[in-house]
Amino acid sequence: MITSKQLREKWIKFYESKGHINIGAVSLIGDGTTGVMFNVAGMQPLMPYLLGKKHPMGTRLCNVQGCVRTVDIDSVGDATHFTFFEMMGNWSLGDYFKKEKTAWSFELLTEVFGFDKDKICSTVFEGNESVPKDTETAELLKGLGIKEENIFFLDKKNNWWELEGTVGTPCGPDNEWFYPRHDNKCCDTCDVNCDCGRYVEIGNDVYMQYKKLEGGKYGELENKNVDTGFGLDRLLLFLNGLTDGYKTDLFIDTIKLLESISGKNYDEDLDAQKAMRIIADHTRTSVMLIGDKNGILPSNTGAGYILRRLLRRAIRYCKNLAIDSESICEVAKIFIEKIYDEAYPLLVEKEDYILDEIRKEIKKFEATLAAGMKEFDKCIFGIERKNAFMSSKDASFVPETTISGKQAFRLYDTFGFPLELTIELATEKGFGVDEEGFNVAFKEHQEISKAQSAAAKGGLTEQTETTTKYHTATHIMLAGLRKMFGTKTEQKGSNITDERMRFDFNLDHKMTAEELKELQDFVNTVISKKIPVERVEMPYNKAIEQGAYGVFNPQSEDEIVSVYIIGDVDKQICGGPHICNTGDLGEFIIKKEESSSSGVRRIKAILK
Numbered sequence: 001m002i003t004s005k006q007l008r009e010k011w012i013k014f015y016e017s018k019g020h021i022n023i024g025a026v027s028l029i030g031d032g033t034t035g036v037m038f039n040v041a042g043m044q045p046l047m048p049y050l051l052g053k054k055h056p057m058g059t060r061l062c063n064v065q066g067c068v069r070t071v072d073i074d075s076v077g078d079a080t081h082f083t084f085f086e087m088m089g090n091w092s093l094g095d096y097f098k099k100e101k102t103a104w105s106f107e108l109l110t111e112v113f114g115f116d117k118d119k120i121c122s123t124v125f126e127g128n129e130s131v132p133k134d135t136e137t138a139e140l141l142k143g144l145g146i147k148e149e150n151i152f153f154l155d156k157k158n159n160w161w162e163l164e165g166t167v168g169t170p171c172g173p174d175n176e177w178f179y180p181r182h183d184n185k186c187c188d189t190c191d192v193n194c195d196c197g198r199y200v201e202i203g204n205d206v207y208m209q210y211k212k213l214e215g216g217k218y219g220e221l222e223n224k225n226v227d228t229g230f231g232l233d234r235l236l237l238f239l240n241g242l243t244d245g246y247k248t249d250l251f252i253d254t255i256k257l258l259e260s261i262s263g264k265n266y267d268e269d270l271d272a273q274k275a276m277r278i279i280a281d282h283t284r285t286s287v288m289l290i291g292d293k294n295g296i297l298p299s300n301t302g303a304g305y306i307l308r309r310l311l312r313r314a315i316r317y318c319k320n321l322a323i324d325s326e327s328i329c330e331v332a333k334i335f336i337e338k339i340y341d342e343a344y345p346l347l348v349e350k351e352d353y354i355l356d357e358i359r360k361e362i363k364k365f366e367a368t369l370a371a372g373m374k375e376f377d378k379c380i381f382g383i384e385r386k387n388a389f390m391s392s393k394d395a396s397f398v399p400e401t402t403i404s405g406k407q408a409f410r411l412y413d414t415f416g417f418p419l420e421l422t423i424e425l426a427t428e429k430g431f432g433v434d435e436e437g438f439n440v441a442f443k444e445h446q447e448i449s450k451a452q453s454a455a456a457k458g459g460l461t462e463q464t465e466t467t468t469k470y471h472t473a474t475h476i477m478l479a480g481l482r483k484m485f486g487t488k489t490e491q492k493g494s495n496i497t498d499e500r501m502r503f504d505f506n507l508d509h510k511m512t513a514e515e516l517k518e519l520q521d522f523v524n525t526v527i528s529k530k531i532p533v534e535r536v537e538m539p540y541n542k543a544i545e546q547g548a549y550g551v552f553n554p555q556s557e558d559e560i561v562s563v564y565i566i567g568d569v570d571k572q573i574c575g576g577p578h579i580c581n582t583g584d585l586g587e588f589i590i591k592k593e594e595s596s597s598s599g600v601r602r603i604k605a606i607l608k
Contacts, residue, residue: 002239003249005342006233007065009441011088013194014108015062020090023057025065028084029294029303036066037303038289042087043206043227049093050208051169062090064232064343068285073313073420076281079244084285094223101226102140105177109203114241119180121192121199125160125173126153130464131210131218134159136171136175141175150191161206161227170208172223177203177230181243192210202238203230246277248293250339254280254331261330262321275317282314283331283358291336291347297492298361301319304556309418310362315369316421324338325362329355353598365416372415376422380429388413390574401430405437413445448515469585469607470501472533472566472578475522477588477603479570480506480522484515487549492600500591500606507601511593523588530583532568538563548573 003009012022026045032039033214039045049055065087073079092101110114122141127133138151153159162171178192178199188195202595208225236248246255255266255276264272287297289307296306311328318325332355336347347354380403387399403426411417423433445516474494485507493504511519537559538546548563550573565571566576579585587608596602 001249002236004232004236004339007236007239008086008343009090010112011064011230011232012062013049014112015060015090015104018060018104020060020062021057022337023061023063024053025063027294028066028068028288028292029296037306038070039065040067040069041065042067042089043091046089046091046227048226050091052223055093059093059095060091061093062086062088065346066288068289073309074424075532077278079246080197080234080237082233082245082281082284084281084288084327088230088232088235090226090228092224092226094225095374097209097224097226098137098140098207101207101228102137102175103144105175105203105205105228106141106144106146109177113235115179115238117148118147120146121150121152121178121180122146123152123154123159123176123178123192126155128156130216131160131173134175134207135208135224137173137175138539140530154193161208162212167212167214168604169212170210170225171212172207172209172224174206176201177205177472179238181238200234200238201231202235204228205234246280251280253334253338257330257334258321258327261323261327263323272321274321278317279314279321279328280331282310283328284335286311286358287332287335287347287354288344289339290357291344291350293346294488294490295350297357299446305418308361309420311358311425312365312416312418315362315365325366326359328362329358332358350598353600356597368416372411372417375411376417376425377417379403379411380426380431383431396606402432402434405434405439405441408433408438409441410436411444412442458546464498466498466607467496468577469579470496472582473585473588473605473607474501474527475564475566475570475572475574475578476523476582477503477519478505478572479526479566480519481507482520483522493596493602500604502602502604504596504602506599506602508599510595511601516590516593520588522592526566526569526587527582527588529567530581531569533577534565534583536563536565543573547571550574 006381016022026039026318028039028111030039042063043050045065046055046061055061066084067087068084070083072081073083106117106120110117110122124137124141125131125134126554126581133153138153141151142148153325159174159176159311160171161174163169178201181200182198182200184198186194186198190196190198192199206227206229208227209221211221213219233245233248233250236250237243237245240248242248244250258276258279259266260278264414266276286307289303296303296307298304298311315325318327331352336351336354341348383400383403387397389400390397408419408422411422412419419433419435419438423435426433474491474496478489478491489505489507491503492506493502495502537560538560543561543563546563548571561573562575563571564574566582585607588605589608590603592602592604594602594604
């Protein structure tokens with residue numbers, strides 16, 4: 001049996017033997033420049049270089065990149081869907097092209113991994129009125145030994161890559177590699193176009209040989225690129241002769257643990273099987289997101305909301321297995337200590353922190369889940385009772401089968417149920433949910449709480465003149481911390497009252513007395529300069545371009561945000577409120593510096 005660790009090593013060694021440099025992986029968390037919350041593909045961090053920028057490490061690159069995709073959350077529970085996965089990639093930036101790449105992909109699959117060449121299938125671009133059929137790739141594949149009947153020409157939707165809505169950018173056909181999960185055909189015509197699930201894509205070679213022109217036309221590129229992505233999880237499945245991705249070494253130990261705790265058999269109990277898969281997948285992704293070098297925490301907005309949704313879904317499926325939610329921490333330990341300890345060593349360093357944050361979320365959700373389930377059951381019972389009564393009075397009555405938007409919002413607002421959870425529960429009962437009505441109720445709630453939420457973003461417990469001063473002081477202090485320890489220093493939490501400020505930030509060591517004095521002096525110097533605090537509104541992407549930063553997850557790149565500027569000291573995206581001049585703050589005094597959690601320090605300070 002080949003392990004995930006061996007597969008990563010084989011991929012890197014193979015492409016290093018072909019002259020590639022291992023560039024390593026970047027953070028899972030989107031940096032705000034790509035318009036997405038998470039890195040969703042191995043190529044995403046390489047986009048500037050595929051578009052023409054020179055890469056500092058050369059023209060032949062490779063890596064194994066962690067990715068998070070959340071569009072398929074509801075599909076998790078089957079044998080092949082995952083929210084976190086690893087993409088093994090390699091790139092040619094104006095170097096080699098189709099001849100070398102098809103040969104190397106074929107060599108890797110057949111000689112290194114031992115795939116049967118007679119079962120390998122491949123799809124190529126069929127061509128259209130703008131771009132010719134990719135017969136070159138098809139002929140290269142046949143020359144390597146792939147059967148002609150296993151090569152399929154597909155349309156632009158399936159075998160073409162480009163950046164929609166752009167002009168002058170590279171684009172081109174792709175060559176996708178498929179392999180059957182088993183030999184049982186669902187029908188005589190069962191092939192890669194069949195929806196039965198027998199064939200699964202395991203890799204993709206994109207050939208960026210064209211340039212987009214005006215009017216939907218394309219021209220040949222002088223420097224052509226290759227972008228390759230092979231899914232580690234799926235490839236691992238095939239290499240071990242499995243049809244269930246949760247039986248590879250990435251998951252098998254967590255499945256065995258859940259079997260042991262629940263007393264249920266993964267293979268024999270299909271409901272338990274689905275629950276175990278969801279718990280294992282969602283816990284793995286949560287570990288990765290919290291333990292990332294730019295790690296996030298559960299919240300009600302942006303990426304933090306996705307993380308909260310994953311954890312709470314895992315917690316609910318613990319209930320389905322009749323096991324303690326704390327079991328999630330035991331599952332997390334396996335991923336941290338055994339599965340990803342070498343590939344992602346930061347997880348081991350942050351283990352206590354990761355487990356603490358998972359426990360916090362379990363505790364929060366446990367407190368509301370029981371009451372929320374009772375409320376949900378009341379909603380269903382009320383609809384069923386009304387249906388029974390009306391049907392007894394009127395034979396033509398059409399029974400209601402939908403939970404109202406207001407009921408769904410109450411479950412969200414009062415009991416912490418994400419809309420997706422209500423939909424999932426309702427579906428299990430044969431009901432729908434008025435999503436549009438939920439959105440209307442949610443928007444009304446947002447308008448009512450707009451002023452309060454602006455204060456909450458700054459960590460204020462209530463908005464007063466004093467807490468407003470403390471909030472501005474946190475901005476100045478964070479600017480000082482970033483000056484001392486680098487721009488990766490970020491706010492990890494804040495709590496402000498009329499008596500003091502408490503501020504959490506990432507740092508790998510306890511601050512020395514000299515560092516604390518330097519920080520305190522920095523803040524007081526800024527105060528003494530009596531610098532005006534300016535507020536401007538601009539699109540989020542423009543704010544980022546101008547050097548602004550902040551804990552903020554926009555709904556879109558052009559969302560209008562407030563930016564508070566303190567001279568050349570600080571420029572933060574923030575909901576406010578702030579004072580008008582730093583000279584109004586008084587004297588800043590640090591009272592205490594301590595650990596908040598693993599890798600996170602806490603400062604308590606006052607203004608006199």
